[in-house]
Amino acid sequence: MPHYAAVVFDMDDTIISRTDAFRRYLERFYTENPALHDHPRESAIQVMIDWDGHGETNKIEYFKMLKAEWPGVTESPEKLTNQFWAQLAEEVVPDPSSNEVLEQLNHAGVPWGILTNGQSKMQRRKTVKAELESLAPFILIPSEFDDQKPSPAVFQRAIEETGSLASETLFVGDNPMTDIRGAQSIGMPTAWMRAGKSGWTSGSPEPDHIVDHVRELLPFLI
Ligand SMILES: [Mg+2]
Incomplete structure (x- = not known):
């Protein structure tokens, strides 16, 4: 494993x-x-x-x-x-089942953070509404420095925040192009959140994990 x-x-x-x-x-x-x-x-x-x-x-x-x-x-x-x-x-509300997983990461001392595309003001507001602002060790919003996923530079910046190597830092996201391909481009292992879709249809290389909830990834992290 x-x-x-x-x-x-x-x-x-x-x-x-x-x-x-x-x-x-x-x-x-x-x-x-x-x-x-x-x-x-x-x-x-x-x-x-x-x-x-x-x-x-x-x-x-x-x-x-x-x-x-x-x-x-x-x-x-x-x-x-x-x-x-x-x-x-x-309209964003906290997801207690996700936030519980993130709290476990904090408790176990696993370095983690958020990398999200989108308008700065809106995304910052969502982090407050979802109660992630106080939970996340770092929140990177690349539009604040005129960049966005899948640019390799933004994944590199996230890696630097974790203090780990790309090859040992899992990226988790629902978008096959901006999330999975972007992370793969700098050699990160990946987990694709199915988010209600039926299956992976975006070709090769496939993500390392396909999951319906972030809790399924805890055994690989703690
Ligand atoms: Mg997404």
Whole structure:
């Protein structure tokens, strides 16, 4: 069984449920926008989930699609996008089952941290809402230095924070390209969070571990 000296986590849909936060945002958006009410609530929400592509869709484009479907939504895509970023962060809640794992890492003295893409202000707010700000030994948000995953430089920076070697630091994330390929590019072992998807379909090399929850990785860390 492999054993790792340190671990770096992606945040969204790895140690917090961005999926659940996004659904709560959509529930509220539907309630507050009568223009959508020509569709039943569940079908409207499912359409809006599909457009999102697990967060990959550019949000200006996203709200252009939304306005094309529901012309009664009158705010501009830019305004809707700004509201979205602010509100999504507010919908984040702590995940006690993940935070318990992270507390165990702290208790055992395992070096770890968070490496997350996205807007600085929003991601910082999420770390507060998820009670990760006080828990995490380090939180790296590469947009703060004009970079992002999968750039090898940002993974290298995370490695330096752990004080371990790339080859003995596990990277855990849900995005095959930005997380898994990025970490593999500097020789880190990887764990892919399935996050509701059926299986790994992104080719070779495959991640070293495929898991549904970070607790499954504890035996490799403690
Ligand atoms: Mg993610």
